[in-house]
Each structure stands twice: as structure tokens, then as C-alpha cells.
Amino acid sequence: DPKVVEVRLSAQKAKVTLEAGREVEMYTYNGVFPGPLLQARAGDRVVVHFTNQLPESTTIHWHGLRISDQMDGSPRIQAPVPAGGTFTYDFVAPEEGSFWYHPHIRANEQVEKGLYGPIVIRSEDEPRYDAERFLLLDDIYLQGSTLAPFLEDGMEAMHGRYGNILLTNGVPFGEGLSAVVERGRMERWRIVNTANARTMELTLKNAAFRVIGTDGGLLPAPYTTSRLELSVGQRYELEVTFENPGSVELQMLVATSNGSGQVVETPYTVFALDVAVSGVSPRAVSWPLRTLPQRVVDETVTVELDGVNDPVHGLRWQINGQSHPTAPLFTFKKGRTVRMRLVNLAGPEHPFHLHGQFFQVVSDSSRFSVPPGLKDTVLVPGLSTVEIEAYMDNPGRWMAHCHILEHAELGMMAELVVEP
Ligand code: C2O
Numbered sequence: 001d002p003k004v005v006e007v008r009l010s011a012q013k014a015k016v017t018l019e020a021g022r023e024v025e026m027y028t029y030n031g032v033f034p035g036p037l038l039q040a041r042a043g044d045r046v047v048v049h050f051t052n053q054l055p056e057s058t059t060i061h062w063h064g065l066r067i068s069d070q071m072d073g074s075p076r077i078q079a080p081v082p083a084g085g086t087f088t089y090d091f092v093a094p095e096e097g098s099f100w101y102h103p104h105i106r107a108n109e110q111v112e113k114g115l116y117g118p119i120v121i122r123s124e125d126e127p128r129y130d131a132e133r134f135l136l137l138d139d140i141y142l143q144g145s146t147l148a149p150f151l152e153d154g155m156e157a158m159h160g161r162y163g164n165i166l167l168t169n170g171v172p173f174g175e176g177l178s179a180v181v182e183r184g185r186m187e188r189w190r191i192v193n194t195a196n197a198r199t200m201e202l203t204l205k206n207a208a209f210r211v212i213g214t215d216g217g218l219l220p221a222p223y224t225t226s227r228l229e230l231s232v233g234q235r236y237e238l239e240v241t242f243e244n245p246g247s248v249e250l251q252m253l254v255a256t257s258n259g260s261g262q263v264v265e266t267p268y269t270v271f272a273l274d275v276a277v278s279g280v281s282p283r284a285v286s287w288p289l290r291t292l293p294q295r296v297v298d299e300t301v302t303v304e305l306d307g308v309n310d311p312v313h314g315l316r317w318q319i320n321g322q323s324h325p326t327a328p329l330f331t332f333k334k335g336r337t338v339r340m341r342l343v344n345l346a347g348p349e350h351p352f353h354l355h356g357q358f359f360q361v362v363s364d365s366s367r368f369s370v371p372p373g374l375k376d377t378v379l380v381p382g383l384s385t386v387e388i389e390a391y392m393d394n395p396g397r398w399m400a401h402c403h404i405l406e407h408a409e410l411g412m413m414a415e416l417v418v419e420p
């Protein structure tokens, strides 16, 4: 049936060669890291026959897909798939966009160990480019050839786990991630930040680019910018035009102290390709009609994000004064537009993620303007308030949590209900 995409995924341990001479035992889907690309058209039914060959239980969450809550991988709804167990995920992919999948149990460990993969949902009228790339940006914390122990130092509980090696599609830069392209060609790059905690500042050298999409698909109007801030969980889509011959580099700007008390930004190249001298002239891409919702706000709620001392882990993270609250934070009626005031009462930032719905960012007290587009994740900087307008269109029980996976595990994970 051309309207059904049916695949097998198996979570299993595998030895992964990260760079010459460095083999690391990781968790993978189907033995590859990152997991295989899952691809469908909007409206297709997707059937995933999942087998868990790990020594522990797991689930799969389809980050950003507005599907039934029964298939969302939330351990509050789905009984975790035990070691040796199976589960069939069966859902309809509702709309175009760039998404990703990852576990939703002990995610700070399981995602770090390698369990994630890309999802592309296509639409009939999507713009046509010469090529497409999906770049999954990650950092992992290795000690020699093993992953460092989890949550052993206070910094990891405080800021989340920062890695010491940057990976693009599972490969450290310099280990063969490059290509040669013709000048004048135009590509569509889908970028996701799959790290546990690191917010990434990105810029592209020696190519023209426009932002064409966000978490929730294509924008009504692409825009240009010099750099992008990509928090964990978020996606951006870029249109990249190779105007000049030479090396095009996607760089991550990492803030470090220069030893004399100043913070400097060091650029790390995370992806590069060479543009040939010969080429073609860039062509015009016709842009499909897209609109963003303009809806009247029905109600306003406040979500407070904070941390408190904890005798065991040193730190416990809270949403509205509770860690891992069992009762839903809020219950909304389907179709309501809810303004959520996300108030960060402490210093560390929180990329706030809502399952099952999209939202637009309305304001951020820490900056003058906010980027346009539909999102499922927004960064709430330290001691700041971000306002979003969430469209509660998909009924069910939905997780709402910080996507810094350590913060979520240490309490900053709750649920809300959208009534049919
Ligand atoms: Cu990508 Cu609940 O997460």
C-alpha cells in the first residue's frame, strides 16, 4: 500500500567507530548510529515494528509529530518495552517537517549512548532543491573509549551534560564528512540538536543561506540571518546556495574563557564541503503557500521553572513547585489557544518542550525579538520569561518538560491534558 510506511527498528548495543582507532560501545537503532532515516508523506500511516534488544526497558518518542498520545512513547501512557520485548508503533504522520525520534525513559543515558534518528515528513508541494541533507548535531562525553559515568558531578545536574567531542551524524568533524558540489547549486539542510544539554550557536561560512523552516515545518516567508541559536530538541531548515568556489563550513561558536577572565567564541567546524569552480546559475525556487495561525488567546497560564537543593543529587528541578508531578499541571479543551508564560526563576537555561502540539513564541524578556515559526521547543534563558501561544489541537495526555535531559530526569517533567 503506497500510503503505508512499514519499518523495523531494533534497539541494540553495537560497537561504533567514532574516529580512526576509537571504537565505543553504544546503544543504536538497527546497529547504526545515528538511527536510520524514517521518511513518509504527510497523511501516510507509519507502522514501526520495534524490538528491544537492550538490557533495559525503553520506549520511542517521535519528537514533534502530533500523533495519538497512545503512540507517543510517554512512559506515563505506554508500558515501557522491557528487555527482549516488542511493541508496534502505528500512527498517521500529520504534517510535513523535520523531526526526530529518541527514547523517553532514562533519556539522559539512552540518548547520550546513541539512541536517536531523523524523521522527514514530506508534502506534495514542497520546494524542490538539488539535494537535501539532514545534519544531526550532538556532543558526547567520552573518557577514553567509554562514555563518562552519568550524573556524577554537580555541574551535570546543574547545567546538563556537556560533551567533549562534537558529532555530526555520528562522526567527529574531519572523519570523512565532506563532499564536493557544483557552484550555483541549492540545497535544503535540515538541522537538529540531539545533544543532552548544549545550546548551539551556528553560522555558515562562504555560502548564502535562508531559514526556511522550524520545528513545525516550512515558513510562510524565508528569512536571512547571520547566525542561528539551536537549543536541544529544536530543528531549523536552511536553504543553502553555493555562490562561490571554495570551502563552505558550518561552524558552531563555542563560548570559552580565554584564561584572562574574558569569554571568547571559538568556531568549530562541524560540517564542510567544497564548492567546485565550474557550476550552474542558481535558479529561483518557487515557494509554496504556508500560513501561521493567528488565533485569539482563550486563556493564560504560568509555568514556573526552578531548582531546589536535594540531599541525593544535590539538585532537584521543578515545574510549578513540584518535581515529576503525577497529577496533570493543566487541563485544556481541544482547540483552545493558550498563552503560556514560561518563567525561569533560576540561572541555568531551560529548553521547554511540549509534546503533541505546536506553539509560536510571542516574547522573550531577554531579547528584542523572537524568530518566527511554529515550534515544539523554546529556550527559556536564565532569569527570563518567555511567552508562547500554544495551540491545544491534539487531544490526549502530553508531556511538558525541559529538554535538557538531566533536568527532565531530575524532576522538570510534567504532564498536561487536552480534552477531546
Ligand atoms: Cu524530544 Cu519529551 O522529548
Ligand code: CU
Residues within 6 Å of the ligand: 349, 350, 351, 402, 403, 404, 407, 408, 412
Ligand atoms: Cu532545564
